[in-house]
Amino acid sequence: MKVIAFVRKELGTGASRRLRIAGQTPGIVYGGADAPVNLSLDHNALYHALKKEAFHSSILDLEIDGAVQKVLLRDFQVHAYKQLVLHADFQRVDASQAIHVKVPLHFVNAELSPAVKLSAGIISHVITDLDISCLPKDLPEFVEVDLAALEVGHSIHLIDLKLPNGVTVVSQENLTIATAAIPAGKVEPEAPAADAPAPEKK
Numbered sequence: 001m002k003v004i005a006f007v008r009k010e011l012g013t014g015a016s017r018r019l020r021i022a023g024q025t026p027g028i029v030y031g032g033a034d035a036p037v038n039l040s041l042d043h044n045a046l047y048h049a050l051k052k053e054a055f056h057s058s059i060l061d062l063e064i065d066g067a068v069q070k071v072l073l074r075d076f077q078v079h080a081y082k083q084l085v086l087h088a089d090f091q092r093v094d095a096s097q098a099i100h101v102k103v104p105l106h107f108v109n110a111e112l113s114p115a116v117k118l119s120a121g122i123i124s125h126v127i128t129d130l131d132i133s134c135l136p137k138d139l140p141e142f143v144e145v146d147l148a149a150l151e152v153g154h155s156i157h158l159i160d161l162k163l164p165n166g167v168t169v170v171s172q173e174n175l176t177i178a179t180a181a182i183p184a185g186k187v188e189p190e191a192p193a194a195d196a197p198a199p200e201k202k
Helices: 013-021 043-049
Strands: 002-007 024-030 037-042 060-064 067-078 085-092 099-108 122-125 129-134 143-146 155-157 176-181
Parallel strands (some): 002 060, 024 085
Antiparallel strands (some): 067 085, 122 176
């Protein structure tokens, strides 16, 4: 995914306000051996790019005045109630250096799980993204969570995930990823009880 930016020479609150009025968003790129560079970006293009999940967890091609460098989106700020992106931060990446980034979890096969098919259970997603470390070339857009074998009363934990090659999880805890339970007010069907013995005659 490509982001086009230009070097921003005027700094300060007033300059940023004028930039936004002109349909631009101030930003910055930092990291690596080069000095930080203040940027201006097309607001509408950035606004629509931020709606795409992959934009937040992919290596981006940042073109600044015609020169392209590899970056990650590290942070952005939006207006409290207006559809306005106030600022965006990008970090340069080195192909030989591991990066630490959050990627979304994609939950699949819930409808095939015993929890849903047999017990009409509800599957809760405890966490929706994951802190990972990997080389830039190994960065996945997302990590898949297969729910096909999940039963009521059971959970999927970090140790159960199949991570892509070259990807490790930053957390040292065996986090709970998803759980399955019977909705409140419903009872799991039970096996029929054995016939009670007949009372003894006196």
